Each structure stands twice: as C-alpha cells, then as structure tokens.
Amino acid sequence: MEDIIVKIKNKKEFRDIPDSFISDLLDSYISKNNIKEIKGKKQEKFVLKEIRAELRKYTGQYQHKQIDRKSMLKKGEILEILKSHTSTKERLDFYPALKEKIKKISPKSILDLGCGLNPIALASPDVTYYACDIKESELELINDFFKMNKLKGNAFYFDLRKEIDFPKSDLCLIFKVFDIIESKGHKIAEKILTGVNCNWMIISFSTRKISGKRMASPRRQWFDKLLSRLKYDFETFSSENEFFYIIKKYS
Structure with a gap:
C-alpha cells in the first residue's frame, strides 16, 4: 500500500500528514469495504x-x-497567519471574549487537542501550552512561534482517535473536533472526556453545516446527555460560528 500513500501525498495539501495516519485510514477503508486487492487503475483512482x-x-x-x-x-x-486558516479566521473577532473565559479559569497549563493555529492566538507567557494535531507543518510553525516568543510548552503529533495518554493540564480545549473524529456513536468523545487529566474543559461545535448554512439547532443533545451521565457540571455560551461548553470535571 506504500505506493497508494505516495500517490495520495502527491497532492500538496496532504504532504505534511504522517504516513501512519494515512495508512490507518487506508486500512480502515479497505477493511470496511472488504477489499482484498486494489485491481486496475479505475479502482485505484476511486x-x-x-x-x-x-x-x-x-x-x-x-x-x-x-x-x-x-x-x-x-x-x-x-x-495574516491566523487569517490563513479557516477555523481561526472565523474566530478572530471572538478570541478576546474567549480569552476572558479562559482568564476566569486561571489555568497554569493548557492542553489543546486538534489545535489548528489556536496556540498562536491564545498562548501567553504565564501558561504552559501543550498543542497537538496531525499536520506537521502547522505543529512546526507553532513550535517556532513558541520559541520566538519564549513561551512555555510545545506542539506535537497526536491521533485523538487512538491515543489517550494526554499530558496533565488545568484546562483542555477541544474546538470543533468531535464532529470530525466521531464516525459512529460517541465512544471517542467519552474516552477523551474521561481520559484527559484536567479540571476544566472548553469544547466547541460548529453552528454551521459543511455547506455553510446555519444549523437550526446547533446544540448537541447527545453531548448534553453524555455530560449529565458523567456527572460533569457545565455551562454554555456561543459565538456566531460555534457553540461552546465550559465543563468542570472535578469539584
């Protein structure tokens, strides 16, 4: 399957995705579709x-x-860097309000799962910031940013679908991630919620469909029920593009 991975990464947008991540998606696809062998150019193209x-x-x-x-x-x-990433671009006007929410929690350390370019907007000298994602170029950029600004913390590769060995932190951020990594049921979300060693979490979901149209009901009822079952206290707030949960795991 190495030749398939090479061909996938021929497209520039995928060149900084680790081979292991692509291989895992490929294996899952082949298993799900009961493909024993990729035969011919037509099937390979598909x-x-x-x-x-x-x-x-x-x-x-x-x-x-x-x-x-x-x-x-x-x-x-x-x-300009923040504007170059769709998710951070649409969050630009809301970052000040988000920083105020974080300030009230007063974390000494933050774990940002599926971070994108968030750390460039949110990191501060008094907080140790652990950032993880799958795009190597963005992780390298964040580490360069930390080094240039003498900020504590680091950015590293992490596959949320599989790994649960998270660094301990006061606050965990998970913005618009669960809708992406969950394909069936909500087992991954529950595993992450219970597996992260932190007191506070801020988790968001998009208020818009992939088409860009606004959702009639952006609140995730399944997530409300999950938090209630886990007996986590929470409150909500929203921006134009996201619906947020502030969760207190431990009293």
Whole structure:
C-alpha cells in the first residue's frame, strides 16, 4: 500500500500528514469495504479519491490556502497567519471574549487537542501550552512561534482517535473536533472526556453545516446527555460560528 500513500501525498495539501495516519485510514477503508486487492487503475483512482475526501475531514476544510507561513512568522505577520486558516479566521473577532473565559479559569497549563493555529492566538507567557494535531507543518510553525516568543510548552503529533495518554493540564480545549473524529456513536468523545487529566474543559461545535448554512439547532443533545451521565457540571455560551461548553470535571 506504500505506493497508494505516495500517490495520495502527491497532492500538496496532504504532504505534511504522517504516513501512519494515512495508512490507518487506508486500512480502515479497505477493511470496511472488504477489499482484498486494489485491481486496475479505475479502482485505484476511486480509492485515492475516497481516502483524500476522508483526509479533508481532518485537514482540508480548515485550510484556507497554501502560503509561506514561516516567512510571515519571521516578519511578525501574526494576524495574516491566523487569517490563513479557516477555523481561526472565523474566530478572530471572538478570541478576546474567549480569552476572558479562559482568564476566569486561571489555568497554569493548557492542553489543546486538534489545535489548528489556536496556540498562536491564545498562548501567553504565564501558561504552559501543550498543542497537538496531525499536520506537521502547522505543529512546526507553532513550535517556532513558541520559541520566538519564549513561551512555555510545545506542539506535537497526536491521533485523538487512538491515543489517550494526554499530558496533565488545568484546562483542555477541544474546538470543533468531535464532529470530525466521531464516525459512529460517541465512544471517542467519552474516552477523551474521561481520559484527559484536567479540571476544566472548553469544547466547541460548529453552528454551521459543511455547506455553510446555519444549523437550526446547533446544540448537541447527545453531548448534553453524555455530560449529565458523567456527572460533569457545565455551562454554555456561543459565538456566531460555534457553540461552546465550559465543563468542570472535578469539584
């Protein structure tokens, strides 16, 4: 299957995704569709299309465009970097309010799961920031940003669907992740909720469909029920594009 992975990564948008992540998606697809062998160019082309579509659920829909972010970082063009990522771009006007919510919790450490470029907007000198995602170029950019600004913490690769060995933190951020990594049921969400060693969590869900249309009811009832079953205290707030839960795990 190595040749399939190479062909998938021929597209620039997937070049910084680890082979192991792509291989896992490919294995799952082959198993699910009971494919014993990929035969002929027609089937190969179809499989490539399917796997790339699956990868875009994790990366592509938040990538605004391909630009040289490292050069922008050296020039101090932080706002332009944030605008280059769809999810952070739509959150720009709301980051000040979000920072106030975080400030009230007064965390000394933050764990950001599926971080995107959040750390560039939210990291501060008095907080140790652990950031994880799957795009190597963005993780490298965040580490460069931390180093340039003498910030504590680091960014690292992490597959939320499989791993639960999270660094201990005061606050865990999970923005618009659960709808992406959950394909059937809500077992991964529950595993992450119970597996993260922290007192507080801020979790968000998109208020818009993939088409861009606003959801009639953006609140996730299944998530409310899950939090109640786990006996976690929570409150909610919202922005134009996201519905947030502030969760207190331990009293």
